[in-house]
Amino acid sequence: MPDFAFDQMPLFLLGLAVALFLGVEAWRRASARAAAHLAEIEVLQTRIETLRDEKWEIAEREARLADLLRAQGDVIIRKDLEARLTYVNDVFCDTFGRSRAEVIGRPFLPDVPEGDAPRMLASFAGLATPPHRIRFDERVVTTRGPRWIAWEEFAIRDDDGKLVEIQSVGRDVTDRKLAEEKRAEALREAREANRAKSLFLAAMSHEIRTPMNGVIGMTQLLLDTKLAPAQRSYAEAVRASGQALLAIINDILDYSKIEAGKVTLDEAPFDPRHVLESVAELLAPRAFDKGLEVVTDISASVPKRLLGDEPRIRQILINLAGNAIKFTGAGGVALRLSRMGAHTGDTAELLLEIEDTGIGMDKESLEHIFDEFAQADQSHARQYEGTGLGLAITRRLVDAMGGRIEVESERGKGSIFRVHLPLKIAEPAAGAAARAALEGMRVLILNDRPLLAAGLARAAGAAGAETHLVADAAALSRALAAAPADVFICPADGAAGEGAALAAEARRLHPGIGTLVLLRPQDRDRLDALTQGGDAPFDGYLVRPVRAASLLGRLTDLRVRGWAGDIGAPYAHDFAAVEPEAPPLPKPKEKMTAPILPLCVLVAEDNEINALLTRTLLEHTGHSVRLARNGVEAIAAVEADAAGEIDLVLMDLHMPGMDGFEATARIRALDTAHAALPIIALTANAMAEDRQACLDAAMDDYLSKPVAADALTTTLAQWAGRRSAHGTRAGEKANLA
Structure with missing residues (x-):
């Protein structure tokens, strides 16, 4: 090993440092890569968990949906x-x-x-x-x-x-379909039942009216003969009972027609004032017989003419006012007419009010007063009889007209029925000038009949007059002492004394005053003594119930005479001219006389009593009669009339062998002039469709039993000398031949 050279030490250290640096950097990078992988693993794990949750939710939804689909059964x-x-x-x-x-x-x-x-x-x-x-x-x-x-x-x-x-x-939906089929079957059965009920009512009406025609008609003939007082009383009782029974039958028929939806409303212009006042006049005799007053009160804001079903509105008034008279023992009944709401536009809300001073009703009775067959007094000892259908019929008529009916009542204090009807205006109310016709006139009215006096005061006041109510002679003296008056109005007899004496006192206190007497229609025999001659206490009269136009006409006439200085002089003016709408005072009953030349009338009637009644009515008016018991005999009588003496045929509908419809068709098919004979249906069928059925069967007119003598006379007068349009062609051929 070579010796280490210290001079190479720096290089070694440098290499060692580089190696260490590179190792550390590699470790650092490896650590970073490992951390990144770990983060990716965590993200993947999170996503896996999320997917697992979503998969579970999807499976749960699918299971829930499957359960839902299975559960609903579709x-x-x-x-x-x-x-x-x-x-x-x-x-x-x-x-x-x-x-x-x-x-x-x-x-x-x-x-x-x-x-x-x-x-x-x-x-x-x-x-x-x-x-x-x-x-x-x-x-x-x-x-x-x-x-x-x-x-x-x-x-x-x-x-x-x-x-x-x-x-x-x-x-x-099988159950639903079965239920629908059952409902349809029930509806069909209900319609069949309604039809059967209508047929039953029509048949019963005919069967009941046929003997009722004999009862009422023969009783009237009996009353036209000389009778002892007791006999007349008994005959009057029979007639009144027959008429009461007939009214019950009419109520039941009306109700059945309304319930079956057979009532149709005919819209035509009519005068609401005339309807109200004519109803009051129609019911007045019944009220006067009970000592009651009937008054009318009409607001000046009511249009002159409206569009509506006048007969049905008249029926509503008759039902309500007739009930009021029936349940009132003292005082009277007021029929009022006004207009509600804003007086603009082409529609008016007409308010009809019927107020009475009768027995009234408690709260329990009020809740059911419009129910079918309801009676305020349901006890066996009740005083007032009836079907309990009148108010039910009235309510249904009001509903059919789009109106509403209300009642306000208290036991022992009378009742007020209010009917609201929305109607189109045909002619608006009179202007302010017409409503001020009596402006400046002072009128005194005897207040011994509060309803009557108050009604007269309102009517005169609406025309601009100044009115004062006086209770007796002393109050009259005080009123005339306070200021002069133009007119004094009082009944012929009253609680305050005899009207003639009061009128004389008024003239003594104020010689220029005009006087008017209030009379019932049956007081005609007193008219001349009260109003004619220089010593007569009154200058004119008013017939109760008093029409507003009649009152205005009388007061206007007296005002003119007062200006001319004629008050107190004999009153030669024709009262009918200033009271054109008031009903004439009835004349004493006289024997019926025919207003037309005697006719030869063929009567086809199978009921012996009705045949006798019709024959008697015709012969009493001077006509000759030929009788036939059925359609076969009627045709034979017509064919045997070679001289053409028969002028008219009264044809019953229900007869054995051949009914009136077939007999009429056979007569119309004749090749002689008899085919054009007027044929009048004479039947106990009372439905409106019965009349139309007769006209459709080539008959010319219709008389419903029980036949009133006046209605028979009027119909004969209408067809006397005329030929039927249904048989004109056959008649013309026969004449040419």
């Missing part, structure tokens, strides 16, 4: 563009009894019961346009037999919006 299938199945669920396999291996890759249409056609789509037809879904019900053959399946088919698109598959989801 059939789910998918088809490709060639209509081959690409997927079916377990419910499909269970429902149709097929395995996946049998159906996947093949077209599928479910089997249907014999006679049914398959409806499931085999292509994309109908799914290419929105909403890209088709729904339909189909009855198919399943492992449980024929079942109804509600299918929903919709298109499956890829990310580019291209159609790729059809998915069909089918739900078993």
Whole structure:
């Protein structure tokens, strides 16, 4: 070994240092690489854990989805563009009894019961346009037999919006279909029951009205003869009972028609004032017989004419006001008419109010007052009889018109019924000038009948007059001492004394005052003594219930006479001219006389009593009668009339052997002038469709039993000397021959 040269030591150390440096650097780099690998391993491990979690979540979702699909019980299938199945669920396999291996890759249409056609789509037809879904019900053959399946088919698109598959989801709706069929069957049965009920009511109406015609008609004929007071009382009781029974029948028929939806509303212009006042006049005799007042109160804001069903509105008023009179023992009934809401636009909310001072109702009765067959007093000892249908009918009519009805009542304090009806305006209310026609006039009214006096005061005040109510002669004296008055109005008789004495006192205190007496229609025999001659205490009269136009006309006339200085002089003015709308005071009953030349009337009627009644009514008015017991005899009578003496035929509808419809058709088919004879249906059928059926059967008019003498006379007068348009051609041929 050579000796170590110390002069080489630096190089050695330098080499050693370099070697050490290189070793350390290599170690450092290796350590860095190892650390990087460890980090990559940790990242990979984290990603593996994440993938494991995601795989578990996906598996859980798939299991949940599978459970959900199995639980809902719907059939789910998918088809490709060639209509081959690409997927079916377990419910499909269970429902149709097929395995996946049998159906996947093949077209599928479910089997249907014999006679049914398959409806499931085999292509994309109908799914290419929105909403890209088709729904339909189909009855198919399943492992449980024929079942109804509600299918929903919709298109499956890829990310580019291209159609790729059809998915069909089918739900078993057999229970729903069975329920629908049961409902349909129940509805059909209900309709049949309604039809049977209507036929029953029509038949019962005819069967009841036929004897009722005899009862009421023959009783009226009996009352036209000389009777002892007791006999007349008994006959009046029979007639009143017959009319009450007829009213009950009419209520039941009305209700049945409304319940069956057979009521149609006819919209036409009408005068609401005339409707209200005419109803008050119609019911006034019944109220006066009970010592009650009937008054009307009409707001100036009510349009002159409205569009609506006038007969139905009249029926509502008659039902409500008739009930009010029925349940009122003292005081009276007020019929009011006003307009609610803003007075702009072409529609008005008409408010009809019927207020009475009757027995009233408690809260329990109010809750059921509009129910069918409801009575405020349900006890066996109740005082007021009836069907309990009037208010139910009224409510249904109001509902049909789009309105509403309310009632306010308290036991022992009367009731107020309010009916709100939305109606179109045909002619607006009068202007301010018309409402100020009596401006500057001072009117005193005797206040011994509060409802009547208050109504007169409101009506006169609405026309601009200054009104004051006086309770008695002393109050009258004080009022005239305080200021002169133009007119004094009082009843002929009242709690404050005889009207003539009060009028004389008013004239004594103020010679220029005009006087008006309030009379009932039956007070006609007192009219001349009260208003005619120089000593007459009154200058004019008003018929109760008083129309607003009549009051305005009387007051205007007295005002003109007052300016001319004629007050107190004999009143020669024709009162009818200033009271054109008021009903005339009735004349004493006279024997009926025919307003037309005597006719020869053929009466076809199988009921002996009704035949006798009709014959008597006709003969009392001077006509001659030929009777036929059925359609066969009616045709024979017409054919035997070679001289052409028969002028008109009254034809019953229901007769044995041949009914009135067939008999009419046979008469119209004759080759003689008799084919043009006027034929009037005379029947107990009371339905509106019955009238139309008669007209459709070539009859010319219709009279419903029980037939009133006035209605019969009016109809005869209308057709006397006329020929039927239904038989004109046959009649013309016969005349030419």
